[in-house]
Each structure stands twice: as structure tokens, then as C-alpha cells.
Amino acid sequence: MKLLMALSGALFVFYVLVHMYGNLKIFGGVEAFDEYALHLRTILMPILPFGGFLWIFRALLVVALAAHAYSAFYLWSRARGARTTRYVAKQAAQATIRSRMMRWGGVALLLFLVWHLLQFTILKINVGPDAAGDSAGKLVISSFQVWWVVLIYVLALAALGMHLWHGVWSASQTLGWTNSAKSRRTAKATATVIALVTAVGFALPPLAILFGIVKGN
Amino acid sequence: MNLTLKIWRQAGPKAKGEMVTYPVTDISEDMSFLEMLDVLNEQLNARGEEPIAFDSDCREGICGMCGLMISGKAHGPEVTTTCQLHMRSFSDGDEITIEPWRADAFPVIKDLVVDRSSFDRIIQAGGFISANTGSAPEAHSVPVPKPKADRSFMAAACIGCGACVAACPNASGMLFMGAKITHLGELPQGQPERDARVVSMVSQHDHEGFGGCTNVGACSAACPKEIPLDVINQLNKDLRGALMRGE
Amino acid sequence: MTDTQTASTVAPEAPAPTREAAPGVVHGLYTEGEPIVDTKAPKGPIEARWNKRKFDAALVNPANRRKLTVIIVGTGLAGGAAAATLGEAGYNVKSFCYQDSPRRAHSIAAQGGINAAKNYKEDGDSTFRLFYDTVKGGDYRSRESNVYRLAEVSANIIDQCVAQGVPFAREYGGLLDNRSFGGVQVSRTFYARGQTGQQLLIGAYQALERQVAAGTVEMFSRHEMLEVVVVDGKARGIIARDLVTGEIETHLADAVVLASGGYGNVFFLSTNAMGSNVTATWRAHRKGAHFANPCYTQIHPTCIPVAGEHQSKLTLMSESLRNDGRIWVPKNAADCEKDPREIPEEDRDYYLERIYPSFGNLVPRDIASRQAKNVCDEGRGVGPKVGDFRRGVYLDFTDALKRMSAEAVAEKYGNLLDMYQRITGENPYEVPMRIYPAVHYTMGGLWVDYDLQSSIPGLFVAGEANFSDHGANRLGASALMQGLADGYFVLPNTIRDYLAKGPFPKLEESNEAVVEARASVDARVQKLLSINGDRSVDSFHKELGNIMWEYCGMERSEEGLLKAIDLIRGLRDEFWRNVKVLGSADTLNQSLEKAGRVADFLELGELMCIDALHRRESCGGHFRAESQTEDGEALRHDDEYAYVAAWEWGGQDGTPVLHKEDLVYEFVEMKQRSYK
């Protein structure tokens, strides 16, 4: 169960990193971003039809998400079952806060994903002032000129950062990579780096757009 | 010093329990936490109230019999066992809540006493090296590299107190189990049964109703013997290996 | 003669006992019975005896073993090892302990180490030398055949434990490390930092749990044995109370083994666990098993001194600390209140190094303990005053810290020093530690023959519960050795000789003797709950402890012992009139458990004093004020007292009967010990 969670989590991490790299292209302008969106669809093009890789990858992600969420809720319910009588004195220890954060953070991420997909892939809801047409780049820029959209993203990214911070370390522990003091330190450091990089990396485009550093034309 | 104690009272395994408040006075700093409870019990006895049941035996921090949740912390504020906690860790006027370990795998027997036999059953599932009496080879025939011997010893220091389970938000017994896996797995003698051991102990652990580990780390922080988290990692590693080898 | 615990709480007006001298009654206290002539030890060369006994002992066909049930009370090194071994052999074993898990038996608390004649250091060790040292260390009050056997199997113990995964300390080359231990000049002690007992016990516990899983051993934890069932003169079972449900249960078997540990808690304050008791062995004693040398208790020199009124137990620090720490007190009583760091070198008295130059701080326990008492009696003790005297001496690591660096000291003794700091709140890396002797081990116990069989056929006794192979004093690191020797190697080989005669006729629970045993337990429980007086069990226990420590501790005199006997009788009488035990019999009731134990201690205490009184010699840790040399050293009387004193229960109102078993030395010459 834990193994499933770690593996699906790891896949997410990989995806998120790629995705972030892509998003950062918005700094290169709308074309660069659209090119990237196209590129996503044309990887392995001769072998697979247009969007084929993306679809495989999407399927994988959906399976992973299902597995991840399933194991999360399974563990959660087992934990509840393992202590049906709660303590009276609530422990203020950091540790509990962090584990709660994993769960609620995960749920927040799920909600965010729903919104995010609705917004950018499925419905392409445009809440922004400018027309976007077919350009993903324009859609993004237009959307992030609305402050509350940015707020949702920033909050979600904070959740993501926290989730990854513990998650990456936790995955390496679950996979059994950390049984010496040194490897443990490395795992902690890696987790911190990945968490920071993704949170900050993702946060840059929306903020940049909001504050007008990147403008659509 | 004077203190206010809020203590869990429960008449029996099936009875409903509640917190009861007891003031205590004139507690000396040099007393141990359990001696402080002894004083309270003498007073209760004198008043005709039944004394509070709690477990302890060696009172030296080694048998693992004692264990209380003290103001939300397993074994209280210091890194030690409840019996080795001294009143100098508290201040005059403090309010202290005292609860039993809470985990469905550790049902309450009475007041602060819980049943930890689930730990014994985990050991029965494979926490041993099969070496019948009299069949042992000469002790020096198998040298053990010192780093491995030391790591094995570090893990073997677990006293089976259950504080890890009590502190874990998931009520998971992974630290206890990881300690045993590491103790036996680091030694050449422990190799033949290594795969079977981890698989069967983990399955017993889950069967007993302990929660799953989500790497929170509260267990290790509460452990009086400072068993490090990497024993859980070792367990996961051994488990993965064993499953891959088809155990 | 006053000591750590003051007698102030002792009731002054205890009723005077009636002491009408019946014919043949000595001191009005006991009678002498037939001597014991045969201990069943084989004759011949000492090296050959154990092999001979093993060969002569009848065998039990493997197919028959399942049909034989053995009850083992106790899961310490002795009981745990025996249950595992008999389970492996295929017997049907029922194992009992009062803790919630067999892993918590008090053996777990042993810190220092376990001896074995492996001679890994090539420093001249041998089976014979271990045998010799143990006999000498026991002050020539142990049996040669038994001690030799102990030394002989010691090497097998280490092999067995290593195979089970006991993580003994190792050297860089990966081989086992050894250290030297109090009173011995060779390095033969195996250890696992300060947790040797724990690691050995976990080894035995795991072997035991393996048999539980295999179905050969049935485990009854949180069960307290309260009576032995004796049918037709043979031990056939026990009556135990399930401590959780309160149910009184009958368990029947073909043989019963008691491995229930020591009774040091008769002193209230001791290094024993809170639940350590004499109940199992005392109940057997009352059913006919002789109790041997009850007054032989070991006082351990390096314990943390008493801090206050409410202290519930004393904590031992391994005497391995004496290997590198130096013991001293101020030369002048006036310096005793000073900060020890400010007392200059020339004003310190390293008294052990001064009096015993060749052994120095490593003299045996009895000597180290008595000298500590002596310097404190002179008014040169340190630490808080307890009663009229300061009860403590310094154990100083300053020199070691200079010689070895703080890290090296921490590596060797870290956990002990941390424990000291946790308990006292003082940092031993900066301020010298304070130590004082405390009761630690009981060499006395149920009398057993060479087969570990008591005077009740079918009742075997192992580990600290029997009267031990140690004589009047025990060398460090030898109790673990005896526990495991008895449990793994001796008992499984000797009990088969008895079991080969079985299976014995099937017993019904309705058998008269069984019903009677059970009824007596029920009645006693009801009696304790019904007295409803005004004094708590603990207050009786503390008072008994004070009497015992004061008059039957390190130094004893005729006058003191007689007084103690009077006081104990008065106290016992009051106990049965005025104890207050609340709660009911059908739940977990810790006061009730304690009450039963204290009731038995109150009977044992008297027998201990009688034994101490009759032994008018200073021997082992027991200094008789009437028997000393001119310079105040202990004086033994081999011509009169070279025997085991085995006491037979004389009935509730009768007097105990003394049976003497002469100790004959063929291989070691008896000498007055000298460590000067």
C-alpha cells in the first residue's frame, strides 16, 4: 500500500517537474509556451498519433492519481481504526501537524486539480479579460491577470510545496533508500530542494503575469 | 511543589472511562513521576478510594513495563521512560494530564494499564533466530564486523514499551518492528530467516490492527531508547527485497 | 549500627513474643533435624561429574514428550531458557510470569556482564580457574560439584547466545570483547554495553516466543502463582491468579519448575523490580520444600544513594564503573559538606586503594560494601544526611577523564552516567558521583540437589530462586551465568530423569489436594480484602524493610537479630488485623497483589533473621559483629559453619527445623579470604 503511494507520488513528482519546466516557458512568450504545448502532443510523433504520448501519459497519471488517493484514504482509515479512542490532551507536536497537513494538503491538491483541469484543459474556462482563442499561452496569461485565480494557485502551490517536502523524503524512506545517517541527510535535502523549486517555479508565472512582468500581446 | 493531575480512570476493559482531577501537594523535585503517583495512591487509599492502576516493574528504564501519556507526550517531556522521569522536569502549579497509551492494538485493561500482548505476537511471527539449545557453533567461528554489531546493538536496545505506537498519529508499530528487523538483520546469524521474518512480522502487525506508517517520525521522537527512524527504512527495504524475491 | 534507613518508623511497642523453650528448641526459635547426606552429585574426578550425570539420567522417548506437561513459573533467564529448551525438545510446557510480557522479567535489569571461561584473552583463564574464583568469591560456602558444572557449561552459554543473535560487544576485528569484573584478575566477562541482562533475556524471550508460535509452549502472562499443588508427595501443579480477571486458576502438570527470581524486596528498598517477590518459593516452602541459607543476601556497592522518604526502589549502577572510577571520601569529617572538587588530593582518602593495595577499587562486592559502610559510620560519608549519618562515598571519574577523553568514557559508560544524571540531577562528568551499597541479590533460596530438584519430588528450582551455586557471596557477572546454565543446560538434562518416570497418573481438578490448595488461595484473597483496617500495604512493607536493613543487613549482631524477630512478629500480627486493601478480587487489583507478597515477606523476614542468628560467623557479605579479627575484618568459622543451612517449615505455630548439609572441599583448599 505504502509502496503504491510512494510510486504514484514519485510519478507525480516527475510530472510536476516537467510541467513546471514547461510553464516557465511562459517567460519566453506566448509562442514558446504554445510550442511547448504542441511539443507535448508531438513527442514520439512518428510512432504515436498526435497527442498519443500525452494521452498515454494522462492515462498513467489518472491511474496513479487513483492509486495515490486510494492508498491515502486507506491508510487514513486504518489509522483511524487503529486508535478509536482519542487522547484528551492533544499533542501539539510538529509531527502530527505535518501528518495532518499531508492529508488535508492532499485533499486540497485534489480540489485544485479539478479546478485546474476544468480551467485549462477540459472547459478552458476563461475568467480573464482577454480573449484567448486556441492559444494555451494566451489563456494562461489572461487568467492570471485575475487576482483571485492567482490566489488559488498560490495557495495550492503552498500546499504542493509542503506535500512534496514531506512526501519526497517519505517516499525515499518507504522505498528503503535511507538507512544510513548520510543518505538520510541527502534525502532530506533533496526533498527540501524539490519542494522549494516546484513551489517557487510554479508560482513565478502567475505572479509575474499578475504584476504585469509578462504580458500577453 | 503543588500540582493538579487529570487522570484517566476506567474500571475495567469494557467500562467507560473519564478524566478525574486530583490535586497533589508537597511533591519533591527528586521524586520520580511514578513515586509521585505512589504518594497520590497512598492518599487515595487512606481516603477509601481505590488507588490508580498503572504498570511499572524495574523502575530503572529497562523493562519497558511503564508508560503513560503525560500531557500529550508519550513518557512525558524528556527522552526517557516514565519511571525515569523526575519531578524536576515540572514546575510548581503545573496541570498534568495522564492518559493510557491509546491504540486499538493496546486495549485498556484498567485506568492507565494497557494490554501490549500484540507486541509479543509480532515477535512470535518471526522476531527470532531459530537456534535450538545445544546446536550452536563456537561463538568465535563467525566474526561480526564492528559497525554491523554496533548497529544491531543500537536497534536491540528497544525495550518494547510501546511509546512509539502511543505517539504515532496512525498508531503504527513500525518503529518497534523496524528495531527488531534491524537487530536481527544486521547479524550473519539472522540472514537465513531474513525474508520470511519481515514478511510475516509485517502481516502480523497489520493483522493486530496497528496503523500504517506515513513516516511522521513522532515515534522516534518519543522513543526512550532513541531508536532512529532509519530502522523503519530498513524494514521497508527488507520488505521490498523479500517481496521481490517472492517471499 | 544504624544504617541508611533509620529505624524511626519502627513501632516501639511491638508485643513481646512468647518464647517458651520446648525441648530441643534452640534459642526458643528453631529445632535441629536430620542432616542432609546425599545431594545426588556423582562422585569421582570433578571434571567428569557432569558428563556422568547427563549420561546416567534416563531418557524420554521423543514420542512420549508431548504427553508430559511441565509448568515453569518465571520467564527470566532461568525460566525463559528452560521453557524454550524444553519446548524445543517437544515437551508440553506452560510458562507463567506476572508481568504483561515474558520479556520484562527482572533479568533484564542486569547491566554488567556474564562470565564464561572461554579464555579468549589468553590470560590464563580456564574452567578450573572460573570454578576456583567462584568458590573463593563465595567464601567457601558453595558446593564444589555445582560450581564446577557452572564453570563448565559457561562456554556453551556464550555460543548459544551468539547463535540467537545476542549483540555482545565486539572488537574491531569482529571478535567478541571481554572485560574484567569486580574481584577477578582475568578478563572473562562478556557484555553488551550496560545492557547485558536485557540482551541475554531478549535472546531467551525470542527463543521462547518461537516455541509459543510452534505450539509447544503456552504462555500465561499477567498470572501470579499463589500455591503449589502437591499430590501424594509430588508436585503436580500450581494455583495461579489471572491478574486481569482475578480468576483463580488450577494448572496441573507432571512436574513444576520455579524460576521466580530473588527476594531482595523483603528489604523494601532494593535494586529489584517492584514486583519481585518470594511468594512462589515461600508457598513451596510451606508445602515442604526446604529454604536454604535465607540470610545470604548480596549488598551491591555501587548504587545511587537514597534521596528521600518516598523512594520506591534503589538503582544500581554497574560495578564496571569501578574499573575506571576511583572511590574516596574526605580524610577529615569536616570536609564532608564541601564541594568535592575543592578538596585537595592530599585530603582525600582513597580507602580501598589504601587498605587493599593489590585489588584496590576492584575488591569483591562484600568488601567494597562493608568498607563504604565503615567510612560512613566514622562520619566521613558524603551527600545528604539520612538519619544521623551521611550515606554516600565518591566514585570519581576525574582521573579517567584525564586519561581517556570524555568520548572514550562516554563510549564505555555513557548510559550509566546519563542514568545517574537523570536520577540525581548532577552531571558526573563534572562532579564526582555518590554511591552507596544496596541490597541486590539473594544467594539464599529453595534448597535443591545436584539435579535442581527441591525436597518436594517433582518440584525443580532454577536461577536466583534456588539457593544458588554462589555460596555466601556472589562474584559479579555470575548470576546471569547461573540463570542461563540452569535454564539451557542443567535443568533440561536433569528433569528428564524425573519425567522418564511419567506420565504420572492423570489428576482431576476435583482431587482433594487440588481443591484444598485452591480453596486456601481463595480464602487468603478474601481475608486480605475483608480486613479493611487503616494501614496501607506499602506502609507495612516499608516498616519491614527498615527492620531488615537495620538488623539483618550488612552487619548483624545477636542482640539486633533477636530484636528484629520480635518486631517482625509484632508487625505481622498487626498486618493481619489492620491492613487496608481496597477494590475487589475480580479485576486487576495491584494493592491486592502487593498485599499477598508482603504477607509472605513478613514470614520470610523472620526466617532470615533466625538463619542469620544461628550462623555466628562473618562470612561473605554478612558481618557478624561477634566474629571479627583484631583489625575489624570478617572472621569465618569453617570448623562450625561449613554447611548449607536448609530450613524446613515448622508449621504455622511451630518452629522451623534446621537440616545441615556439610560442605566438603576436595579440590579447593579452604582459606580465609584476603584481598590485601
Ligand SMILES: Cc1cc2nc3c(=O)[nH]c(=O)nc-3n(C[C@H](O)[C@H](O)[C@H](O)COP(=O)(O)OP(=O)(O)OC[C@H]3O[C@@H](n4cnc5c(N)ncnc54)[C@H](O)[C@@H]3O)c2cc1C
Ligand atoms: C539491577 C540488577 C543488576 C544485575 N546485574 C547483574 C550482572 O551484571 N551480572 C550478573 O551476572 N547478574 C546480575 N544481576 C543478577 C541477575 O540479574 C539475576 O540474579 C538473574 O537475572 C535472575 O534471573 P532469574 O531467571 O532467576 O529470575 P528473574 O529474571 O528475576 O525472573 C523472575 C521471573 O519469575 C516471575 N515470577 C516471580 N514470581 C512469580 C509468581 N509468584 N508468579 C508468577 N511468576 C512469577 C517473574 O514474572 C519473572 O518472569 C543483577 C540483578 C539486578 C537486580
Ligand code: HEM
Ligand atoms: C489526490 C490528491 C492527493 C492526496 C489525497 C494525497 C495524499 C497523500 C498522502 C496522505 C500521502 C502520505 C503521506 C506520507 O506517506 O507521509 C501522500 C504522499 C505523497 N504524495 Fe500525495 N496526495 C495527493 C496528491 C499528490 C500530488 C498531486 C502529488 C505530486 C505532485 C503528490 C505527491 C506525493 C508524494 C511524492 C508522496 C510521498 C509518497 C510516500 O510517502 O511514500 N500527492 N499523498
Ligand code: HEM
Ligand atoms: C502556475 C502554475 C500552473 C500553470 C500556469 C499551469 C498551466 C497548465 C496548462 C496551461 C495546462 C494545459 C496544458 C495543455 O493542455 O497543453 C495544464 C495542464 C495540467 N496541469 Fe497545470 N499549471 C500549473 C500548475 C499545476 C500544478 C501545481 C499541477 C499539479 C499538482 C498541475 C497539473 C496539471 C495537470 C495534471 C494538467 C493536465 C495535463 C494534461 O492535460 O495532460 N498544474 N497546466
Ligand code: SF4
Ligand atoms: S522502539 Fe522505542 S518506543 Fe518503540 S517500543 Fe521500542 S523502545 Fe519503546
Ligand code: F3S
Ligand atoms: S510516528 Fe508513525 S507514521 Fe511512521 S514514522 Fe513513526 S510510525
Ligand code: FES
Ligand atoms: S518500570 Fe521498567 S522501564 Fe519503567
